Amino acid sequence: MxxxxxxxxxxxxxxxxxxxxxxxxxxxxxxxxxxxxxxxxxxxxxxxxxxxxxxxxxxxxxxTVPVMDGAVEAIKELQKNYEVYIVSAAMEFPQSLVEKRSWLSEHFPFIHWKNIIFCGDKSVIGTDIMIDDHLKNLDYFNGETIMFTAFHNIDFDNHTRANNWREVLKILKSLEKF
Amino acid sequence: MxxxxxxxxxxxxxxxxxxxxxxxxxxxxxxxxxxxxxxxxxxxxxxxxxxxxxxxxxxxxxxTVPVMDGAVEAIKELQKNYEVYIVSAAMEFPQSLVEKRSWLSEHFPFIHWKNIIFCGDKSVIGTDIMIDDHLKNLDYFNGETIMFTAFHNIDFDNHTRANNWREVLKILKSLEKF
Structure with a gap:
C-alpha cells in the first residue's frame, strides 16, 4: 500500500x-x-x-493567492508513489471554504475531491507523513514531519526543514531509503 | 486524555x-x-x-435539512467525556461546504470550528471512535465503529448498530465498561 x-x-x-x-x-x-x-x-x-x-x-x-514555486510539478511527482491528501485548516474562515476548493480545482485539477480535507485543528489526521509550515500542526502529528519554511518558523528546528519543493522531494527520497 | x-x-x-x-x-x-x-x-x-x-x-x-431527533442533546452529553469531531464528506458537492458550515453554526453552535472536518473519503481520520451510516467509511476505520441506521444499511451487520441517538449513548456507555 x-x-x-x-x-x-x-x-x-x-x-x-x-x-x-x-x-x-x-x-x-x-x-x-x-x-x-x-x-x-x-x-x-x-x-x-x-x-x-x-x-x-x-x-x-x-x-487569488499565487501557487508556491514548484508545487504543481512536485505534487504530480509525489502522486506516483504516495497517496496525496491536501489538508487545510480552512474552518476558521468559512468564506475561504469555497475559495480554497475552487483554487485547488483551478491550479491542481489532478487532485481528486476524495483527497481534499478542510479542517479545524489537524490532530485527528492519521496519514504517514505531514508537510506543513505550522508547529501547532506538526508538533502533535504521530508520523514523519517535514516543516516547510515560512517567515514564522525560521527560528525553530523541531522538524526536518524543507526550504522549497525541491528539498521536500529530496527529503522524501532519503526517507524511502530506510 | x-x-x-x-x-x-x-x-x-x-x-x-x-x-x-x-x-x-x-x-x-x-x-x-x-x-x-x-x-x-x-x-x-x-x-x-x-x-x-x-x-x-x-x-x-x-x-434546510432537519436535525436528527435527539442529536443536539446527545452531542452536548458526549462533549462532557469525549473530544467530539464532526466529520462530513462534503467535498464532492462544493456548494455544500458553506451550507454545512452555516447549518452547524445554527444548530450546533457549541461545536468549535477546530472540531469540524469536511473531507472526501474518511480513510485518514484517526479518531478512536467513528459514528457513521456508510459502510464505505466504517469498513476502513481502525477504531471502534457505530453504524447509525439508515435505509441503505438495513441489510448489513458489519458494525454495532444504533437505531437512534439514545442507542448511541447506550453503546458508548457499555464500551466504557471494558
Missing part, C-alpha cells in the same frame, strides 16, 4: 507570504520583502498588527 | 432521509415513508433514479 501524505495549503501549496506582502502594500502603500518578515509571528508580521488574520478573513484573498 | 469521536453529518446529525422524502414529494408529487426506502440503495431509493445525488447537488438542500 502507498504511504499517505497530508500536505498543507497556505504557505506550502499556496504562497500566502507573497500574497500578504502584495495585499499589505495595496492597503498601506508600504512594500516589504520576504526577508523583512523572517522570524516574525503571523500576528506581528507587519507594522499594522493582525493584518494576516484580517486578510485571511477577506473575500477574494484565498481565490 | 479524552477519547476522540468522529461523527458524521448526513444521516447521523442531519436527517437527510426525511429531507429527501420531502424534496421528492415537492418535485414529483409522490410521498414515500421512511419504511418504503428501507433496504434500498441511495441510487435506487426513489422511482426516479439518482435523485439523492441530484438533491445533494442542489443549492439550499443542506442548509
Amino acid at each position: 502507498k504511504k499517505s501524505i497530508a500536505i498543507d495549503m497556505d504557505g506550502v501549496l499556496a504562497d500566502v507570504e507573497a500574497h500578504f506582502i502584495t495585499w499589505y502594500e495595496k492597503e498601506y502603500g508600504e512594500r516589504f520583502s520576504k526577508n523583512d518578515l523572517k522570524g516574525k509571528t503571523e500576528e506581528n508580521a507587519f507594522p499594522k498588527k493582525g493584518m494576516v488574520k484580517k486578510f485571511a478573513s477577506t473575500k477574494g484573498f484565498f481565490s | 479524552k477519547k476522540s469521536i468522529a461523527i458524521d453529518m448526513d444521516g447521523v446529525l442531519a436527517d437527510v432521509e426525511a429531507h429527501f422524502i420531502t424534496w421528492y414529494e415537492k418535485e414529483y408529487g409522490e410521498r414515500f415513508s421512511k419504511n418504503d426506502l428501507k433496504g434500498k440503495t441511495e441510487e435506487n431509493a426513489f422511482p426516479k433514479k439518482g435523485m439523492v445525488k441530484k438533491f445533494a447537488s442542489t443549492k439550499g438542500f443542506f442548509s
Whole structure:
C-alpha cells in the first residue's frame, strides 16, 4: 500500500507570504520583502498588527493567492508513489471554504475531491507523513514531519526543514531509503 | 486524555432521509415513508433514479435539512467525556461546504470550528471512535465503529448498530465498561 501524505495549503501549496506582502502594500502603500518578515509571528508580521488574520478573513484573498514555486510539478511527482491528501485548516474562515476548493480545482485539477480535507485543528489526521509550515500542526502529528519554511518558523528546528519543493522531494527520497 | 469521536453529518446529525422524502414529494408529487426506502440503495431509493445525488447537488438542500431527533442533546452529553469531531464528506458537492458550515453554526453552535472536518473519503481520520451510516467509511476505520441506521444499511451487520441517538449513548456507555 502507498504511504499517505497530508500536505498543507497556505504557505506550502499556496504562497500566502507573497500574497500578504502584495495585499499589505495595496492597503498601506508600504512594500516589504520576504526577508523583512523572517522570524516574525503571523500576528506581528507587519507594522499594522493582525493584518494576516484580517486578510485571511477577506473575500477574494484565498481565490487569488499565487501557487508556491514548484508545487504543481512536485505534487504530480509525489502522486506516483504516495497517496496525496491536501489538508487545510480552512474552518476558521468559512468564506475561504469555497475559495480554497475552487483554487485547488483551478491550479491542481489532478487532485481528486476524495483527497481534499478542510479542517479545524489537524490532530485527528492519521496519514504517514505531514508537510506543513505550522508547529501547532506538526508538533502533535504521530508520523514523519517535514516543516516547510515560512517567515514564522525560521527560528525553530523541531522538524526536518524543507526550504522549497525541491528539498521536500529530496527529503522524501532519503526517507524511502530506510 | 479524552477519547476522540468522529461523527458524521448526513444521516447521523442531519436527517437527510426525511429531507429527501420531502424534496421528492415537492418535485414529483409522490410521498414515500421512511419504511418504503428501507433496504434500498441511495441510487435506487426513489422511482426516479439518482435523485439523492441530484438533491445533494442542489443549492439550499443542506442548509434546510432537519436535525436528527435527539442529536443536539446527545452531542452536548458526549462533549462532557469525549473530544467530539464532526466529520462530513462534503467535498464532492462544493456548494455544500458553506451550507454545512452555516447549518452547524445554527444548530450546533457549541461545536468549535477546530472540531469540524469536511473531507472526501474518511480513510485518514484517526479518531478512536467513528459514528457513521456508510459502510464505505466504517469498513476502513481502525477504531471502534457505530453504524447509525439508515435505509441503505438495513441489510448489513458489519458494525454495532444504533437505531437512534439514545442507542448511541447506550453503546458508548457499555464500551466504557471494558
